[in-house]
Structure formats: structure tokens, C-alpha cells
Amino acid sequence: MFALLLALGSSLAYGCADFFGGLGARKAHALRTVVVAAPASLAVELVLWPLLGASFSPATLGWGAASGLASAAAFVLLYRTLAIGPMNVLSPVTALVSAALPAGVGLLQSEHLAVAGILGLPLALVAVVLVSTGPGTGATRPSRGALLLAFGAGAAIAGQLIFLHQAPSDSGVAPLIIGRAVSSAITLAAAGLLHRALGPERPAYAMSAAAGALDSVANLLFLLAARGGDLAVVAVIVALYPAGTVLLACGVTAERVHRGQLLGLGTAAVAVSLLAAT
Template sequence: MIALLLALGSSLAYGCADFLGGLGARKAHVLRTVLVAAPASLAVELLLWPVLGASFSPSAAGWGVASGAASAAAFALLYQTLAIGPMNVLSPVAALVSAVLPVTVGLLQGEHLGTAGLLGLPLALVAVVLVSAGHGAGGARPSRTALLLAFGAGAAIALQLVFLHQTPPGSGVAPLIVGRAVSSAVTLTAAALLRRRLGPEKPVYAVSAAAGVLDSVANLLFLLAVRSGDLTVVAVITALYPAGTVLLARGVLAERIHRGQVVGLGTAAVAVSLLALT
């Protein structure tokens, strides 16, 4: 139950971070937003160091580097995917892949689910697709390139979660610090190379920083969740993060929640209830 609650908290934090990051990217180039969010994220993890501890063993550092590289790849692939569109097809593809791969890894590592879990897991996967599917481009079909990018984005997100799961339990927040440092370095390098394309607009500092803080909270809650529960359950609950984005968009921006998303939210509630019984 503790792992489930932590995973729900991680999912909510990821969804809020995505919402704020999206708001920031409307005002300035997304890389400018990330250039504010990344240091804020790293600052949170450094502040947590004295509280939760950090052991920079070779294993912790190695898996941290791997998760940071996967995080940077996920960012680049996901935004490229959504830029090509249609979002209402590609977003659920990426979300589903990001859930299925960690679940597969968990099962291959010997994790087992009870009857309630076997019912709740596929329901949660269906909910991931329904919640993340917007109205978007209607009946437009994605190109083969766009689909490949969506699979790549989902796989990169999944790898980040799997790599964090592999970190030593006693390493504290060391993998998060190393991973954030790596992903920040990649982002800074990309911004330097593309500086002429970033435009003159300044980022919304408070919103961008808040997105970074929430992303760090989400990563921490996910790490704590997989250290106290099964990757199969934690990963699929975390992948419900679009629910938080959808609800915030409704409350703050008055965006319409479509019928399929309402069904997805209800399905997610049922799935979480079943998984809580495992």
C-alpha cells in the first residue's frame, strides 16, 4: 500500500510538472524553460542529500548516469514526436510503451501478481491510453516516422524508470543527483548548439522553476516506491501521469475533458483500487 501511494504521488507530481512545463513552453522556447527547470530540480535533490543521504558507489553512479541519459533522450524524442503529431494518437502510444516495458522487466525479474493485480494491471494500461488521448487531430493518421519516434520516446521514459529501479537501495538520492547532473549537461549542450534558434523570449522563471521542483519530487517518489514495492505495479501507476495534466488543464485553463478521458479517469480509479489489493 505504501508503494502504491508513493506511485500515485509520483504520477500526480509528473502530471503537474508537465502542465507547468507546457505553460512555460508557451511563453518561450522549451529549452529556455528547461534551462530554468533543470537547476531547480538539481537544487531540490542537493537539499535532500543531508536528509535522505547519498552513497555515490560505482553502481549508484552508473545507473544514475544511465537514467540521466535516458531522461535527456526521452525529452528530445517526446517533444519531437508531439511536434510532428497527431498528438491524440502519439501521446497515448508513448505513454503506453513507457508503462509496458517496465512491467515486462518486472515480470521477467520474477515479480508476481495476485488475482486482483492481474485484473487491475491491464485496466491501468487501458486507462493510460484513454487519459492521455486528447481530441487533437481527429482522424489524422501518424506517419511511420512519427510512430517510431513515439515508441522511442516511450522506451526512453521506460528506461529511465527501469534504470532508477536498478539502483542500490542504500544509495539514497545519489542516483537522482547524478542523473539530473547528466541530463542538465545534455540540455545545456543542446541549448548552446541551438542558441540562435531559441528566440528572444524570456522564460517564465517561477513557472519553469516550479516544474523542475515537481519533476524532482516525482523522481524521488518513484524511487522510494520501487524500493518498497514491485516495478510492475509502480511503473503502470506512475504512467497515469497524464491524468494530473488533464485535470489541471481543466481547472486552470478551462480546457474540455473529452468523453474518453472521463472514462479513462474512472478506469484508472478502478485499476488503482484493484492494485491496492495485491
């Protein structure tokens, strides 16, 4: 039950991070937002180091670096995906893949679910799709290339979660620090190479830093949840992060929540209740 609460907290933090990151990206190029968010995220993890400890074993370094590479790839693929195709189709594809792959890995690693979990897991996957889906006319179909990118983005997000889960359980926050250092280095290098193409706009420093700090909190809560519970359950709950973004957009920027998303929120509540009973 405690792992489930941590997963819900991680999902909410990821959703809030996406909300602030999205607002920041409206002010300037998305890469400029990440240039601020990534160091802020790393700073939070360094503050957590003396509190939660960190053990930098070879296995931790390897899995942490792999998670950082996956995180950097996820950023590039996700924004490219949403730039070339209909978001209301591609976003749920990405979210579903990011949930299903870690769930599959968890089940392959001999994780067992009770009857309630067997019912709740597919229901949660349905909720992931519903809360991720935005309103659309249905007239635009994504190209095959856009769908492949969406699958790639989801796979990269899933890879980050899986690699963090594979890190030694006694490594503290070391996998997070290594992962964020790697992804930050890649992002900063990309920003330096593409400096002229990013435009003159300055990033929204406060919102970008908030997005980075919340992302660190989300990563930490996921790591703790995965260490204390089943990856199959934790990953699916975490993938409900669009619900947090939807609720914030509704309350802060007065965006409308359409019927499908409301249905998704209700479905998520039922799914979480079933998973909590496992």
C-alpha cells in the same frame, strides 16, 4: 499499499510538472524552459541529500548516469514526436510504452501478482491510453517515422524508470543527483549550441522552476515506491501522470475534459483499487 500511495503521488507530481512545463513552453522555446527547470530540479535533489542521504558507489554512478542519458533522450524524442504528428494518437503511444516496458521488466525479474493485480494491471494500461488521448477529428494519421519516434520517447522514459530502479537500494538520492546532473549538462550544452535558434523570448522562470521542482519530487517518490513495491505495478501507476495534467488543465485553464478522458479517470480509479488489493 504504501508503495502504491507513493506511486500515485509520483504520478500526480509528474502530471503537475508537465502542466507547468507546458505552460512555460508556451512563453518561450521548450529548451529554454528546460534550461531553467533542470537546475531547479537538481537544486531540490541537493537539498534532499543531507535529509535522505546518498551513497555514490560505482553501481550508483553507472545507473544514475544511464537514467540521466535516458531522461535527456526522452525530452528530445517526446517534443520532436509531438511536433510532427497528431498528439491525440502519439501521446497515448508514448505513455503506453513508458508503462509497459518497466512492467515487463518487473515481471521478468520474478515479481508475482495476485489475482486482483493480474486484472488491475491491464486495466491500468487501458486507463493510461484513455487519459492520454486528446480530442481529435481522426482524419490525421501519424507517419511511420512519427510512430517510431513515439515508441522511442516512451522507451526512453521507461529506460529512466528502469535504470533508477536498478540502482542500489541503499544509495539514497544519489541516483537522482547523478541522473539530473547528466541530463542538465546535456540540456545546457544543447541550449548553448542552439542558442540562436531558440528565439529571443525569455522563459517563464517561475513556471519553469516549478516544473523542475515537481519533477524532482516525482522522481523521488517513484524511487521510494519502486524500492518498496513491485516495479510492474509502480511503473504503470506512475504512467497515469496525464490524469494530473488533465485535471489541472480543467481547473486552472478551464480546458474541457472529453468523454474518453473521463472514462480513463474512472478506469484508473478501478485499476488502482484492484492493484491496492494485491
